[in-house]
Amino acid sequence: MASERTTQTPVMARWKAPDGTNRRGTVTTSSRRTDPGAEVEIWTDLDGSPALRPMDAPTAHTHAALAGLGAALLTVGLVEVGRRLIVWRMVRERYNRIDRAWAKAGPDWGRTGTGS
Structure with missing residues (x-):
């Protein structure tokens, strides 16, 4: 006290x-x-x-609660960073597929008589 x-x-x-x-x-x-x-x-x-x-019991309980909160926040942060990395790679791969599809269509897509 x-x-x-x-x-x-x-x-x-x-x-x-x-x-x-x-x-x-x-x-x-x-x-x-x-x-x-x-x-x-x-x-x-x-x-x-x-x-x-x-430490007295209330101080030890406070330290334990703060340590638990810190560990939970760190875990949530690591999960969020991992999720963002996965989504970033998925979006990057999607854009790469779109770029390959556009390159395959050629520069004259949509013109009549080009066979596309």
Whole structure:
């Protein structure tokens, strides 16, 4: 939620990695309690290194919906481009057949006595 968002503050922290080793480093936190000795929540990856906070469910749903919409639009666009290429080739071939038919009829078509 927008009301829960606060500024990120860098703090020096100590924590234990999943393998039990002690870690120390500068991390960012949204906690308001950043005085020395205060406990703050941080997020770590599987290796125990500091990581960004995971997305909340509404944000993840929004990202998924936008990704789905983008994929659908891309698919529709590719289908339309393919359709236009096919129609363009069909029209070009049709004009080529018409040009061949006109060339076969000769330059004097429609004149009486030419045998056409």
